[in-house]
Ligand code: UD1
């Protein structure tokens with residue numbers, strides 16, 4: 379396409395009432411400005427440059443792979459474009475200008491905007507939308523012939539202009555050279571004392587340069603986020619858009635409104651997502667798996683035909699045929715090999731659970747390597763932390779760890795070995811041995827009966 383893109387993201391976003399810069403606020407686990415960068419790149423724009431300013435360090439940390447320029451003082455959208463001039467010194471042809479606070483834009487719409495300007499050989503093309511409630515947006519003022527004349531900001535608009543329902547979406551395509559020749563001519567004689575990019579349209583028209591307006595095909599795409607109510611609204615639109623794509627690709631959701639999937643998640647066919655499931659970050663789910671209800675999986679890989687029920691999985695790998703939950707917590711660095719089970723109220727951190735092994739109930743497994751075919755009894759705990767440092771536990775293939783075993787790391791249970799229930803294991807157990815650590819049980823015959831008889835006498 380040969381177009382370049384500039385994304386304005388330097389504003390504070392006062393109406394968010396937040397310490398975080400507006401464009402850093404997240405939708406489905408991803409900062410909103412990232413959606414705009416991705417849409418610009420997907421449309422073929424190169425380079426894509428972001429103007430940062432308010433909270434620049436925070437925003438730039440979210441955009442490590444993106445070229446940024448600083449607008450030290452936020453004097454308006456027109457001023458933001460002025461600050462980026464040098465980055466486009468080489469550019470001739472189309473320059474798309476996008477708002478970092480409008481994350482629902484799609485690459486198709488960006489391409490249409492570029493196409494509209496280029497086919498009309500116009501100096502600028504403005505994307506507009508007709509909204510039932512235009513509050514907060516700049517209004518599109520047309521001349522007697524119905525052509526775009528200028529854009530008036532709500533705060534500067536007359537009552538008559540405020541009644542106009544066609545709005546400026548904040549998405550434009552300019553002839554890059556023409557834009558930078560004229561953007562310095564703006565003044566800030568307006569209600570907000572800012573240099574408005576929108577005034578460029580009026581400047582171009584006065585010079586008899588052609589400008590065109592094109593209507594957005596879907597007004598949901600143009601939602602600009604200025605407050606948290608709009609943030610929630612945008613998240614809802616994004617949720618529906620993403621879920622619909624997965625539904626059409628063969629994923630079952632009993633209630634899609636109650637399933638939240640991040641934009642980078644991949645899901646195989648015949649996966650079922652139950653209500654209150656959250657799949658975030660770089661997560662993938664293999665074919666035939668059932669996730670939820672009440673589950674949160676972040677930055678993890680889940681294989682095929684696995685089950686994750688009412689559980690939290692973070693930074694982990696859950697292989698084919700594994701069963702997780704209910705109420706398990708897999709923390710980063712956990713790998714659960716095929717057909718293993720991590721059951722009710724079990725927490726696992728930085729550990730390997732071998733093929734077919736079972737940790738079915740109420741355990742903590744940390745910094746451990748568990749072989750294949752191991753059974754870990756209920757209530758077993760790896761005591762991995764001595765108050766100073768963490769130590770490893772190794773449980774070899776086929777071992778049987780009795781219920782309520784305390785494994786004081788570093789410690790190793792040999793292949794096929796058994797530990798007695800309730801034992802505190804502090805030394806290595808050789809293969810095929812039994813380790814029991816508990817005092818002998820005393821049995822006092824008739825004790826309970828005698829106590830009952832005493833009670834009756836009193
Ligand atoms: C802007 C448009 C308005 C349009 C609306 C669409 C102007 C003057 N107005 O209004 O016509 O209907 O978007 O959403 O352009 N920014 C900077 N530097 C600045 C000021 C803003 O980079 O000095 C960035 C912001 O971070 C934001 C974008 O520009 O991403 C838009 O700024 P914002 O203040 O939200 O403009 P609106 O009042 O929404």
Ligand code: CA
Pocket residue numbers: 477479602603604
């Ligand atoms: Ca805005």
